[in-house]
Structure formats: C-alpha cells, structure tokens
Amino acid sequence: MTPEQPQRHEPAGNGAPESVPKRKRPIRLRNASMTALRQFGQNNIPTDVQSDIHMLSIIGQIEGHMVLPPKNKSTKYEHILPQLMAIEENPKIKGLLVVLNTVGGDIEAGLAIAEMLASMTKPTVSLILGGGHSIGVPIAVAADYSFIARTASMTIHPIRLTGLVISVPQTYEYLEKMQDRVVKFVTSHSNISEDRFRQLMFQTGELVRDVGTVLVGEAAVKEGLIDEVGGLAQAIQKLHAYINENQKNLH
Known part of the structure; x- marks a missing residue:
C-alpha cells in the first residue's frame, strides 16, 4: 500500500x-x-430580582465647577442631582442607600448634594466604606440614618482654597462664612455639637502638616457624627424598616 x-x-x-x-x-x-x-x-449588575431600593455611590473626588484631570476618579455633582430628582419622583423606588468612599472635593458641589439628599421625602440611609472625608461628611450625615464600617475613617479639617488667593481681610471673612455653612449643616443633621465639631476641625498634632482629626469607625459614632457602626446588611435592614414604617403611615 502506498501512502495517499x-x-x-x-x-x-x-x-x-x-x-x-x-x-x-x-x-x-x-x-x-x-x-x-x-x-x-x-x-x-444582576437585574433578575426587582428591588424597591436604589443604591447611589459617591466615590473618588467630588467634582465641582472645575473639571478634574482624566486620571482622577470623581463623582460629578451635575450627574448626582438629576438622579436624586428621578429617585424622588419614581414610584417604584421606596428608599435610597448612599454608599460613600470619597476623599472630599468641591465644597459647594458637596453641599448641593447634601442639601438635596436631606430634602428628600423618601427614606435615606448612608453607608461609609473606606472613607468619607472632608466634604463627604455633610453628605454622610444628610441621610435619615448613617452607618460607618468598623475600619472606615472620616477626616474633619478646615476648608481650603486652591489657586490664587488675595491676601486681604475679605478673603478670610469669606472662608469663615463658607466654613460656617459646613459646620451648621453637619451639626444640624447629626448629634455632635458645634463647639465639639470645631474643636475636632482645628485640632493640631494629629495630622502631619495639617490641622484636623481622623475618626475611625466607632470613634465617629462616639462623637455623635454617625449613628451606628455597621455594613451593608445593617444598612439595608434599617432602610427596609423605614420603608415599612412609611407604608403603614400611608394606610
């Protein structure tokens, strides 16, 4: 046989x-x-299970009127505000869970988010994972109830300005007014007093090359800034409790 x-x-x-x-x-x-x-x-994201809870994440740096560099992870306030309005108007959404892991950012953008969150009629719960620093503090306390993970932290410090600063008395008066806005919002939406919050804000010797205080987990609860130490399960459970209470009041 020969090969083929x-x-x-x-x-x-x-x-x-x-x-x-x-x-x-x-x-x-x-x-x-x-x-x-x-x-x-x-x-x-799995969409098979229908939920009446909407989750909104505040991550990275809160971007204000100036666009951040492309490498920065950021949350744009002009994206968040329409979402909050849509959540408030959507009858299928009964509650809002705000998850924070932010370094802070633009003061007025952060306050705008916090004010809109605080004015919502639907139940809101915030959860700090990783960090809720600087202007992230007002956003965290703007919810009806706030949680912080045991290892998460919050940095409280005086406000700062970037760019050209004119060294005149009016500049420092303006800084003081802006700082008062943050202080009054935080103290009116949490259990910390204004004097204690300012004391933590201007504390020296804790931060290297800076003024302020870092609160980790349980410390934020003891100061009255956050309501409870917990995670995702506790936050969802609390939000469901608020939703059920609202449903009972409607009937």
Missing part, C-alpha cells in the same frame, strides 16, 4: 492556480459580562 498523495489543484484555464477555500472558524459569542468588564471596567 496530497491532492493537487490543477491550474485554471488562465494558468492561475485555484484558490483553496479557507475553512470557516466558528464565531464565538463573547460573554456579555466579560465584554462589559473589558470595555467599562465593571461587571453587569
């Missing part, structure tokens, strides 16, 4: 060799989750 000879394709009438048809490879359908992960850096 490989098939040869004879030249066509014009003398050119016939083209060998290429084998078609099966097209593999990419998983939607993997595609989302590669393109957007996130997985798809």
Whole structure:
C-alpha cells in the first residue's frame, strides 16, 4: 500500500492556480459580562430580582465647577442631582442607600448634594466604606440614618482654597462664612455639637502638616457624627424598616 498523495489543484484555464477555500472558524459569542468588564471596567449588575431600593455611590473626588484631570476618579455633582430628582419622583423606588468612599472635593458641589439628599421625602440611609472625608461628611450625615464600617475613617479639617488667593481681610471673612455653612449643616443633621465639631476641625498634632482629626469607625459614632457602626446588611435592614414604617403611615 502506498501512502495517499496530497491532492493537487490543477491550474485554471488562465494558468492561475485555484484558490483553496479557507475553512470557516466558528464565531464565538463573547460573554456579555466579560465584554462589559473589558470595555467599562465593571461587571453587569444582576437585574433578575426587582428591588424597591436604589443604591447611589459617591466615590473618588467630588467634582465641582472645575473639571478634574482624566486620571482622577470623581463623582460629578451635575450627574448626582438629576438622579436624586428621578429617585424622588419614581414610584417604584421606596428608599435610597448612599454608599460613600470619597476623599472630599468641591465644597459647594458637596453641599448641593447634601442639601438635596436631606430634602428628600423618601427614606435615606448612608453607608461609609473606606472613607468619607472632608466634604463627604455633610453628605454622610444628610441621610435619615448613617452607618460607618468598623475600619472606615472620616477626616474633619478646615476648608481650603486652591489657586490664587488675595491676601486681604475679605478673603478670610469669606472662608469663615463658607466654613460656617459646613459646620451648621453637619451639626444640624447629626448629634455632635458645634463647639465639639470645631474643636475636632482645628485640632493640631494629629495630622502631619495639617490641622484636623481622623475618626475611625466607632470613634465617629462616639462623637455623635454617625449613628451606628455597621455594613451593608445593617444598612439595608434599617432602610427596609423605614420603608415599612412609611407604608403603614400611608394606610
């Protein structure tokens, strides 16, 4: 027996060799989750279970009137405010969970988010994971009830200005007025007194090259800034309790 000879394709009438048809490879359908992960850096959120709770995340730096560099992770206040309005008007959403892991950012943008959050009629619960620093403090206390993870921290410090500062008395008066806005909002939406909050704000010897205080987990609760130490389960449980209470009041 002789081995089979490989098939040869004879030249066509014009003398050119016939083209060998290429084998078609099966097209593999990419998983939607993997595609989302590669393109957007996130997985798809499960949508099979319908929930009456909406989660809103405040992450990175809170961006105000100036656009931050592309490498900065930021939360744009002009994106958050319309979401809060849509949540307030959506009858399917019964409660809002605000999750914070922010370094702070623009004062007026942060206060705008905090004021709008505090004025909502639907139950709101905030949860600090990682950190809720600087202007993130008013946002955290703006909710009806606030939680902080045991290892999460909050930095309280005086406000700062970036860029050109004119060294005149009016500048410092303006800074004092802006600082009063933050202090009064925090103290009116939490259990900490104004004197104690200012004392923590101007404390020296704790932060390197800065003035202020870092509160970690239980310390924020003891100061009256946050209501309770807890995580996601406790926050959702509390929010459901508020929702059930609202439903009873409606009937």
